[in-house]
Every structure is written in C-alpha cells, then in structure tokens.
Amino acid sequence: MPKKISLTRYLVEQQRMEGHIPPELRLLLEVVARACKRISQAVSKGALGDVMGSAESENVQGEMQKKLDIIANEVLIEANEWGGHLAAMASEEMEGIYVVPNRYPQGEYLLMFDPLDGSSNIDVNVSIGTIFSVLVKPEGAGVSEQDFLQAGSKQVAAGYCVYGPQTTLVLTVGDGVTVFTLDREQGSFILTEEDLRVPDDTKEFAINMSNQRHWAAPVTRYIDECMQGRDGPRGKDFNMRWVGSMVADVHRILTRGGIFMYPWDKREPDKAGKLRLLYEANPMSWLIEQAGGASTNGQQRIMDITPTKLHERVSVFMGSKNEVERVTRYHSEA
Numbered sequence: 001m002p003k004k005i006s007l008t009r010y011l012v013e014q015q016r017m018e019g020h021i022p023p024e025l026r027l028l029l030e031v032v033a034r035a036c037k038r039i040s041q042a043v044s045k046g047a048l049g050d051v052m053g054s055a056e057s058e059n060v061q062g063e064m065q066k067k068l069d070i071i072a073n074e075v076l077i078e079a080n081e082w083g084g085h086l087a088a089m090a091s092e093e094m095e096g097i098y099v100v101p102n103r104y105p106q107g108e109y110l111l112m113f114d115p116l117d118g119s120s121n122i123d124v125n126v127s128i129g130t131i132f133s134v135l136v137k138p139e140g141a142g143v144s145e146q147d148f149l150q151a152g153s154k155q156v157a158a159g160y161c162v163y164g165p166q167t168t169l170v171l172t173v174g175d176g177v178t179v180f181t182l183d184r185e186q187g188s189f190i191l192t193e194e195d196l197r198v199p200d201d202t203k204e205f206a207i208n209m210s211n212q213r214h215w216a217a218p219v220t221r222y223i224d225e226c227m228q229g230r231d232g233p234r235g236k237d238f239n240m241r242w243v244g245s246m247v248a249d250v251h252r253i254l255t256r257g258g259i260f261m262y263p264w265d266k267r268e269p270d271k272a273g274k275l276r277l278l279y280e281a282n283p284m285s286w287l288i289e290q291a292g293g294a295s296t297n298g299q300q301r302i303m304d305i306t307p308t309k310l311h312e313r314v315s316v317f318m319g320s321k322n323e324v325e326r327v328t329r330y331h332s333e334a
Contacts, residue, residue, distance in 0.1 A: 004191070005191040006190060007029075007033055007191070010178065010191055014173060018175070021173050025134065028086065028107075029173075032159075035080065036161040037182060038075050038079070039072045039115070042068065042071055042075075043122075054067070065093065066116070066123075068116050069115060070093070073115040075115075076130070077089060081104060083104075086100055086109050086110070087099070088100060088147070089111045090310055092114045097143070110134070110135040110136070110143075111132065112132065112148065112278050112279055113133070114279040116130060117129050117130065117246050117280065118247060118248060120244060121243070121245050126243060126248070127162055127163065128162075128248070129162040129163055129245060129246075129248065131246070131283050131284065132160070132283060133155055133279070134156050135155060148278065149306065149307040149308065149310075151305060152277075152305070155283065155286050157173045158171075158283035158287060160247045160250075160283065160287070169182070169189050170254065170287060176194065176196070176290055178193070178194050179192050179193035196254055198254060198291045198292050198319060200320055201257070202258045203236055203238050203239060204238065204239050204241055205223070205238055205259045206319075207219075207223065209242070214265035214267050218298065218327065218333070218334045219261065221330050222327045222330055253318070253319045254291055254293075257320045259319035259320055259324060261327070262275050263317070271313050273297065273315035275316050276312065277302070277312045278310065284316075285302040285316075285318060288319060293318065294320075297317070298317060298331040
C-alpha cells in the first residue's frame with residue numbers, strides 16, 4: 001500500500017527540497033487548509049448545525065447572504081489573522097480590506113478569498129467551495145487597498161476546496177496543480193493526484209443556458225455551433241454540464257476537460273462580467289493555466305488584467321486550450 005503523503009509533508013518538501021516556497025508561505029497555506037477543514041465540518045452538518053438558510057443580510061455585492069457565507073468568512077479571518085504571515089485580507093463578502101490587527105505581527109502576504117462559492121446550492125446539498133489567492137505585499141509602510149490591485153500573474157499561491165462527496169483541496173504554487181483529499185479519520189489532507197492536466201480538446205461546455213438571449217454575438221455563435229453537433233461545423237457532439245458553483249464546474253474541467261464560460265451579457269451592460277477578478281477569476285485562471293489550459297475574458301489573458309478596484313468583475317472563458325482559443329477568436333473577429 002503506497003505511503004500517504006499529507007499536505008504538511010508535501011509543503012515542507014516543496015520548501016526544503018524544491019525551493020518553490022518560503023517557510024512563511026508554507027505556514028500560511030497550512031492555516032488556510034485548516035480553515036477549510038472547519039468550513040467543511042460546518043457544511044457537512046447542514047440542518048443539524050443550524051447553518052442552513054438565509055442570514056437576512058446583503059453583502060457588498062448586493063447579494064443575499066446565507067448563514068454559511070458569514071460563517072465561512074469569519075472562520076477564514078479568525079484562522080489567519082494571528083499567525084504573523086499576513087498583512088491583510090480581502091473577501092468577496094466584505095466591502096473593504098481587513099488589516100491584521102496591531103496586537104498581532106504583520107507578515108508579507110495578502111490573502112484574498114471567496115469564502116463560500118456557489119452558496120445558492122447550500123440548501124439543496126450540491127457541491128460548494130472556498131477559493132483563495134495569495135499575493136506578496138508591495139514594499140512600503142502600512143497596507144492599503146491599492147496593494148491588492150495586482151495582476152493575477154503576480155500570485156504566489158492559489159487554490160480552492162470543494163465540499164462535495166469528498167472534501168478536496170486543489171493547489172498550485174506555480175509548479176503544476178496538486179490535489180489533496182480530506183481523510184476525516186486522520187483529520188489530514190492527503191495527496192491523491194499530482195500534475196493535473198486539462199486536455200487540449202473537449203466535447204463538454206459549462207454555461208448558464210437560461211441567459212442565452214442576453215449574450216453577445218460571439219458567445220451565441222460558439223454555443224450554436226456546439227449545439228449543432230456532428231452535423232454542424234464542429235463535426236462532433238457536445239454535452240452541456242452546469243452545476244452553478246464555479247468550484248464544482250472548474251473542478252470537473254480540471255479533472256476531465258471542458259470549457260467554463262460566464263460571459264458579459266446585456267442585462268448589466270456597464271459590468272464587464274459577473275465573476276470577481278480577484279476572488280474567483282484570477283486564482284481559477286492560474287490553476288487552469290498550470291494544468292495546461294487557457295483563460296481569457298474574450299479579449300485577453302485574464303491574469304494580465306491589472307485590477308482597478310477591489311470587487312472588479314470580469315467575463316470568463318477557461319478550460320481546454322483549443323476551445324478557449326476558439327471562442328476568444330470569435331470575439332476578435334466580431
């Protein structure tokens with residue numbers, strides 16, 4: 001029976017033998033993983049833990065918060081504020097940044113997270129998750145919102161945790177994508193897959209088809225061609241898959257290929273897209289690229305975009321390289 005390698009051992013070896021990460025980043029990632037275990041426990045209790053339903057409040061995005069949204073956000077803040085690795089945090093659920101209090105030492109890293117992605121699926125027991133991204137704080141005294149406005153290419157770690165039939169942690173530190181599964185008996189994340197790869201070609205796409213009438217022409221063109229199947233210009237049949245949790249949809253694509261799309265639509269023409277650049281698009285884009293896939297906003301590589309505000313939104317096309325390049329080309333031709 002092969003020896004089980006824990007997340008802690010894996011990160012220590014990355015630090016010690018590979019030299020990919022400094023010790024402070026290793027410790028930060030371990031703390032984030034422990035927070036995800038606590039969130040997983042809360043999610044798994046469901047109605048038994050009085051965590052279901054609405055919190056009867058709105059977040060900064062104007063979206064109704066679920067009880068678990070607030071719990072997950074608090075867990076991540078409380079777990080990370082005291083360790084001395086962070087200068088500040090930013091969350092999709094908070095309007096401004098959270099600076100590490102003066103009573104704790106400040107570190108050199110910035111942590112961003114979507115504490116509970118796909119929370120509309122909580123009450124129907126469908127997979128949800130946590131997305132996170134780590135940046136290095138620019139040099140200089142103090143910390144400000146401007147410090148977070150770095151392109152995704154500046155990330156030093158990114159990942160997500162899926163709370164599904166298994167609790168799965170997917171991580172990159174810039175040397176490929178690694179998967180860990182939570183062993184609840186041991187209480188540890190155990191390495192279950194290394195060097196995850198996204199196939200260049202696919203027969204699956206993920207998009208919310210109910211919004212079709214609102215799409216721009218290049219997206220409509222791409223989906224129409226897929227829907228025509230083997231008798232159409234693509235010459236093959238496609239399947240559509242849509243969970244409604246970005247972590248679940250992207251995890252499927254990382255596992256077996258596909259293209260995930262959340263495009264601009266004309267209902268809110270002044271917004272570049274629905275998903276948040278810092279908390280969702282950038283970390284997921286880096287994971288996809290590290291696995292050999294591609295990620296664009298229809299015009300350019302997502303990780304080349306320099307953010308202008310903390311809650312900036314963006315259109316997203318990510319997954320199998322050839323399909324992302326095709327739909328991006330359709331945008332340029334339009």
